[in-house]
Amino acid sequence: MSGTDAAAPRDPEPPGTAGAAASASTPAAASDRLLAGVVREESARITAALTVSFGSFDVAEEAVAEAVEEALRAWRGRGIPPRPGAWLMQAARHNALDRVRRERVLRDRVLKDRVALPESQPTADGAPADERLPLLFGCCHPALAPDAQLALTLRAVCGLTTEQIARATFSTEPATGQRISRAKRKIADSGIPLRVPEGADAAARLDLVLTIVSVMYSEAHFVAGADAAADRDLADDALWLAQVVAEALPRAAEAWGLLALLRFHRAREPARSVDGELVLLAEQDRTRWDATLLAGAREALERAARLRRPGRWQLHAAIAACHADAADAASTDWLQVLTLYDMLLAYDRSPVVRLNRAVALARVDGAAVALAEVDALEGPLARSHLWHAVRASLLRDLGRDDEALVADLRALELTANEAERRLLAARAGSAPGR
Secondary structure, eight states: OOSSOOOOOOOOOOTTOGGGGGOTTSHHHHHHHHHHHHHHHHHHHHHHHHHHHHSOHHHHHHHHHHHHHHHHHHHHHHOOOSSHHHHHHHHHHHHHHHHHHHHTTTGGGOBTTBOOOOOOOBOTTSOBOOTHHHHHHHHTOTTSOHHHHHHHHHHHTTOOOHHHHHHHTTOOHHHHHHHHHHHHHHHHHHTOOOSOOOHHHHHHHHHHHHHHHHHHHHHTTOOTTOOSSOOHHHHHHHHHHHHHHHHHSTTOHHHHHHHHHHHHHHHTHHHHEETTEEOOGGGOOGGGSOHHHHHHHHHHHHHHHHTTOOOHHHHHHHHHHHHHHSSSGGGOOHHHHHHHHHHHTTTOOOHHHHHHHHHHHHHHHOHHHHHHHHHTTHHHHTTOHHHHHHHHHHHHHTTOHHHHHHHHHHHHHHOOOHHHHHHHHHHHHTSTTO
């Protein structure tokens, strides 16, 4: 995530609901809308519980998918049940049992038609723990390759589709699907436990867990065919999950750093999307930023700092704080931002971080110096629309308008988000000679 904003929403729907929304006032449409909400709230939770019980992601995911299809038909015909989440859990459980019996998987763990679902372990304050947290850490087991960890967690915990995961990880759908399948087999074959680790094991996996939550938040803002309004449900889920991790690991400074970062970004949401159009950070009306979320972000960042264990998420949050502290874009302390990016390179030298650093570098040392840094990133970021958009801006600052137009048009080709496309098209259309 960077000091520049871009966004758009995802509208989660259960399978087959596209044609059902023809009349929003019909009982079928009402049940479909409620089912979409139940799927968002409960599917990952149910998948986690069934995975623990049956030891198989495939069994759990297929059982939940079948339960959603059953709910779609049953709720339209018979009405919404009193406890929709429990209905979905029971249907998924029966589907999993049927699948186990048919395939004779886990034969020794099934006693006729009874398999006990695991009870949630209480947290330190006595409240029941969410099943997604053990699943989150289980998916980040070191026995799995890093790219498989990320892809599997985005699927099993966050409920993203293969297409969304591929886009979020700059991969292809076939490669992403293969990673997910291999990771599932690895967990089943190796008996990888689904639990929250302790001590050094937790610290080793925490950074990837936080990365996954960050990607989940970002995915709410980059959706093909959508406008600039973020998917509030998905963004709020990521914000909630960041808080769950931080509160479960109160001595983990980086967890509080990520929570601060997401709160800073969420606070800007009312100003970054106006009437469906994307408003870049420099042009946002800062009086529309959410003061409560900004205060919560600063509180989380201060809590992280008191633990005296610096890391990349705290530095990302500190950069966001620099933007939040400036009364307007012109007042931004770009030297401080660049200094923080220089510190961040000690923890994270990823191409995206270096691209964001180049934006700050241009404000301090000029566009020519920054362009040299950006051009060096062409290999890993050649298919990133953001790389082309940043490069176009720098070229335009240098008076190289023809090259800037080519870069803008390439950025336009590479993004499917409608708000970003309109912004890039407007910029290209206003170029000299157009």
